[in-house]
Amino acid sequence: MRVLVGVKRVVDYAVKVRVAADKKAVDLANVKMSMNPFCEIAVEEAVRLKEAKKATEIIAVSIGPKAAAETIRTALAMGCDRGIHLTTDARTDQELGPNSVAKLLAKVVEEESPDAIILGKQSIDGDFGCTGAMLAEHLKIPQCTFAATIDFDAKTVERETDTGTEVVSFPSLPAVFTADLRLNEPRYATLPNIMKAKKKKIDTKAADSLGVELNEGNTVLEVFEPPPREAGIFVDDVDGLVDKLKNEAGVL
Amino acid sequence: MPYDVLIVGAGPAGLAAAIRLKQLAIENEKDISICVLEKGAEVGSHILSGNVFEPRALDELFPDWRSMDDRPPVDTSVKEDKFLALTETGSVEIPNFLLPSQLHNDGNYIISLNQLVRWMGTKAEELEIEVFAGFAASEVLYDEEGAVKGIATRDVGIGKDGVPKATFERGMELRARQTLFAEGARGSCSEEVMEKFNLRDGVQPQTYGIGVKEVWEIPEENCNPGFVQHTLGWPLQHGPLDQTFGGSFLYHMAPNTILIGFVIGLDYENPYINPYREFQRWKHHPEISKHLEGGECVSYGARVLNEGGFHAIPKLTFPGGALIGCSAGFLNSVKIKGSHTAIKSGMVAAEALYPKLVEKEEFICCESYEISEDEKPQEVVEYQTAMEESWVYDELKEVRNCHAAFHWGFLPGLAYSGLAAHILKGKEPWTLENPTPDSAKTKPADQYSEIVYPKPDGVFSFDLLTNLARSGTAHNDDQPAHLRIKYSLKSLVDSNESLKTYAGPEQRFCPAGVYEYHEDSASGDKKLVINAQNCVHCKCCSIKMPHEYIKWTVPEGAGGPNYAMM
Numbered sequence: 157m158r159v160l161v162g163v164k165r166v167v168d169y170a171v172k173v174r175v176a177a178d179k180k181a182v183d184l185a186n187v188k189m190s191m192n193p194f195c196e197i198a199v200e201e202a203v204r205l206k207e208a209k210k211a212t213e214i215i216a217v218s219i220g221p222k223a224a225a226e227t228i229r230t231a232l233a234m235g236c237d238r239g240i241h242l243t244t245d246a247r248t249d250q251e252l253g254p255n256s257v258a259k260l261l262a263k264v265v266e267e268e269s270p271d272a273i274i275l276g277k278q279s280i281d282g283d284f285g286c287t288g289a290m291l292a293e294h295l296k297i298p299q300c301t302f303a304a305t306i307d308f309d310a311k312t313v314e315r316e317t318d319t320g321t322e323v324v325s326f327p328s329l330p331a332v333f334t335a336d337l338r339l340n341e342p343r344y345a346t347l348p349n350i351m352k353a354k355k356k357k358i359d360t361k362a363a364d365s366l367g368v369e370l371n372e373g374n375t376v377l378e379v380f381e382p383p384p385r386e387a388g389i390f391v392d393d394v395d396g397l398v399d400k401l402k403n404e405a406g407v408l
Numbered sequence: 409m410p411y412d413v414l415i416v417g418a419g420p421a422g423l424a425a426a427i428r429l430k431q432l433a434i435e436n437e438k439d440i441s442i443c444v445l446e447k448g449a450e451v452g453s454h455i456l457s458g459n460v461f462e463p464r465a466l467d468e469l470f471p472d473w474r475s476m477d478d479r480p481p482v483d484t485s486v487k488e489d490k491f492l493a494l495t496e497t498g499s500v501e502i503p504n505f506l507l508p509s510q511l512h513n514d515g516n517y518i519i520s521l522n523q524l525v526r527w528m529g530t531k532a533e534e535l536e537i538e539v540f541a542g543f544a545a546s547e548v549l550y551d552e553e554g555a556v557k558g559i560a561t562r563d564v565g566i567g568k569d570g571v572p573k574a575t576f577e578r579g580m581e582l583r584a585r586q587t588l589f590a591e592g593a594r595g596s597c598s599e600e601v602m603e604k605f606n607l608r609d610g611v612q613p614q615t616y617g618i619g620v621k622e623v624w625e626i627p628e629e630n631c632n633p634g635f636v637q638h639t640l641g642w643p644l645q646h647g648p649l650d651q652t653f654g655g656s657f658l659y660h661m662a663p664n665t666i667l668i669g670f671v672i673g674l675d676y677e678n679p680y681i682n683p684y685r686e687f688q689r690w691k692h693h694p695e696i697s698k699h700l701e702g703g704e705c706v707s708y709g710a711r712v713l714n715e716g717g718f719h720a721i722p723k724l725t726f727p728g729g730a731l732i733g734c735s736a737g738f739l740n741s742v743k744i745k746g747s748h749t750a751i752k753s754g755m756v757a758a759e760a761l762y763p764k765l766v767e768k769e770e771f772i773c774c775e776s777y778e779i780s781e782d783e784k785p786q787e788v789v790e791y792q793t794a795m796e797e798s799w800v801y802d803e804l805k806e807v808r809n810c811h812a813a814f815h816w817g818f819l820p821g822l823a824y825s826g827l828a829a830h831i832l833k834g835k836e837p838w839t840l841e842n843p844t845p846d847s848a849k850t851k852p853a854d855q856y857s858e859i860v861y862p863k864p865d866g867v868f869s870f871d872l873l874t875n876l877a878r879s880g881t882a883h884n885d886d887q888p889a890h891l892r893i894k895y896s897l898k899s900l901v902d903s904n905e906s907l908k909t910y911a912g913p914e915q916r917f918c919p920a921g922v923y924e925y926h927e928d929s930a931s932g933d934k935k936l937v938i939n940a941q942n943c944v945h946c947k948c949c950s951i952k953m954p955h956e957y958i959k960w961t962v963p964e965g966a967g968g969p970n971y972a973m974m
Contacts, residue, residue: 168449170882171970174706186523186972188449188880341573344564347543347580351409 157211157308157329159202160270161236162261163195164248165220165227166281175379181250182281182379191227194276196234197335200342201306202274203235210308211272213237217264219257219363220248232353233345239358240264246363246370249281250379253372258290263366265295270330277302277334288334298331300324304338410779411443412765412772414558414584416545416597418446419455420521420747421733422590423528424469424754430535432762440765441774442537443582445561447544447945449966451529454592454945456621456709456974457521457747458657458667460486460513460636464799465751470531478530481523484662486513487634492695494642499695508829510743510807513636518659518667520623521747522974544962548597549581554604555785556728558583559597564964568886583779585771586761586788587729590754593714594947596960598735607722607731613845614720614737615811617654618948620687620710620919621669622875623973626703633662638744640818643690644672649817652676653715656690657744658699665973666699671744673715673814674846674917674952678856682916684710685861688869697868708875709971710919710946713746714739718801718808719839724792728785732757738800742807742825749800756798760791805834812840847956853911872921880970881920881944883963889940890963891922891949897957906954907934917952920944944969 216231278285292299546562565576653673739746814821
């Protein structure tokens with residue numbers, strides 16, 4: 157089985173982001189970037205399949221600027237065999253949206269014919285959570301999103317819902333799976349593996365050379381920070397609380 | 409995986425050494441393999457410094473840096489140099505001509521050392537030096553004769569309870585013919601190596617200062633690029649004979665940045681001093697707050713600096729390697745500059761090591777991919793000699809007694825520094841003794857009363873945890889605490905000795921709020937809590953903790969602060 161894994165270079169989860177001065181985007185200057193945490197989980201799942209001898213080849217694909225190659229290198233260090241880098245200077249946190257990404261990935265799928273495509277359920281910058289589903293639709297193949305466990309033998313996936321999990325079955329491969337938090341705990345990229353990953357191959361192409369219309373149809377008008385949280389106040393008694401809830405907060 | 413040279417720490421000294429070695433390899437057409445290890449997530453993540461930069465060493469490393477297409481971020485020339493003695497509400501300007509020449513900054517630049525180091529990192533990668541960030545050197549490796557043969561990186565995937573998890577990965581051994589330790593001040597491997605090889609025999613103990621820094625973005629029209637200001641006096645020194653060493657810095661960097669910070673000598677005696685809160689309250693002084701009007705604090709961090717100067721420099725070499733940069737301790741505490749000497753020391757080490765490494769071609773790892781059994785680990789003493797003959801030692805010798813003079817009080821100290829700078833130039837026949845380590849300087853709390861600091865206003869001053877979020881500090885929290893209580897001192901900690909005698913100064917000197925005493929709900933006793941995941945890797949606790957009961961060890965690689973503009 158050949159597996160294709162999507163990895164996205166995003167702002168590191170621990171960074172306190174700020175809005176750029178022009179209020180059109182988040183300020184990314186000098187900000188630490190890392191692999192999207194859900195993509196790490198996707199990579200881990202694929203690597204485990206290879207270790208269980210259920211997959212023969214894992215390809216890591218990323219769409220992003222020149223530095224996204226480092227993200228692919230991390231995926232290679234975790235155990236992927238080779239990488240594909242579609243370069244673009246468009247902002248991948250807002251200009252290049254899920255539909256464009258899905259269309260680009262669909263082109264890669266046509267070329268590489270993987271049996272399974274594993275993506276993260278969402279990226280922590282755009283937070284759309286749509287790419288996996290859109291990709292499946294473009295390819296007209298099954299989709300199992302928010303996967304907590306994937307069983308390739310039984311062809312079932314346990315998916316996360318707001319009230320617990322449900323088990324769904326997929327009829328056939330190829331199919332798209334998106335990784336949720338509980339799917340696995342990603343491994344560390346060790347130093348020996350990072351050294352070995354330097355020798356693995358990454359194919360680089362320009363994203364706009366694939367013949368895909370990269371226009372989202374959306375424009376970001378403004379990016380702003382949420383209003384600062386106001387301090388709480390002490391009330392003297394229950395009546396005071398009810399009064400505030402009724403007359404000030406307007407929730408009663 | 410063996411290398412010709414392994415460098416621990418991708419800071420100014422480490423990268424300068426790596427770059428210089430490769431320059432020599434290219435010049436002489438004999439390549440050697442170099443590996444640089446960095447515990448921060450990226451090159452630069454752990455770099456913090458004022459910084460008014462003397463370009464002397466950069467001129468030597470990259471003579472054409474000013475005309476490079478991708479020139480280093482060294483742009484803001486110093487235009488104005490102010491020195492103020494502050495009182496609670498006012499200030500007195502000390503005219504420039506009274507100040508020692510070391511404090512004159514013509515020809516120097518206001519920079520972000522962080523950005524410069526990142527630039528050096530890209531240069532190193534261009535030269536095909538292998539730089540691995542996110543890996544911490546936790547163990548020094550020795551051969552049968554006790555020579556250093558490399559380091560091992562830290563095991564990862566161990567849970568908070570000390571039990572290996574499913575993600576456990578053993579660290580990797582990196583062997584090298586020469587290992588350079590460039591970990592910065594109070595480096596964990598460096599301290600071990602200094603003890604093992606008795607490198608500190610006959611020299612004074614190293615003394616330190618804690619530097620706490622913020623970066624502010626202000627409206628561009630208010631920025632005066634090239635403005636340098638240092639202050640003494642309020643709030644730290646209350647009178648001319650006050651022995652607490654320290655002061656502030658405030659620099660304007662193009663186009664709209666203010667670099668602002670406070671340094672306090674860790675030889676302070678009053679256990680109630682809170683360096684972070686001294687810094688916060690100082691910002692409210694009208695001479696200071698006027699610079700911050702309309703601005704936003706975007707970054708915060710802290711790091712210790714060496715203050716021992718010339719007399720605290722250890723022996724630099726040992727079989728199998730050497731110490732470079734602040735790990736050895738070349739900071740000029742009168743100039744308040746150490747980046748230029750760190751870079752120079754890296755270059756001098758490279759120039760001493762290279763010929764030794766390529767002397768016998770059959771030993772070069774780059775070709776053979778192995779370290780020959782026939783080669784005994786060398787001790788490149790030529791590095792020590794070359795340093796002693798370099799301008800680094802010249803300038804450190806001139807100010808060798810200055811820091812100790814501050815033990816008479818800050819005005820006498822200042823006067824002595826002036827005398828030393830203009831007349832004595834280090835040639836005085838006496839050496840002011842400084843035999844006491846910082847931790848032993850703290851006096852019992854019953855001799856002092858608690859200092860009441862003002863509450864932060866959220867505009868100019870901030871509470872610690874709000875500021876800490878601006879350092880980008882993150883550690884994988886399911887790992888054992890890296891701040892270890894020394895086993896021999898465990899009973900001291902169990903009995904709360906630090907709290908009883910010194911009122912728990914660790915609650916105050918740690919700039920990241922790591923150490924707290926919580927009341928146990930059952931017994932009502934106070935218990936030490938170590939919030940290791942807050943740690944900004946400043947090393948203050950390993951220095952100032954009463955009885956030095958904390959051993960600073962490396963956490964999992966890639967943890968710690970993530971400084972960008974520092």
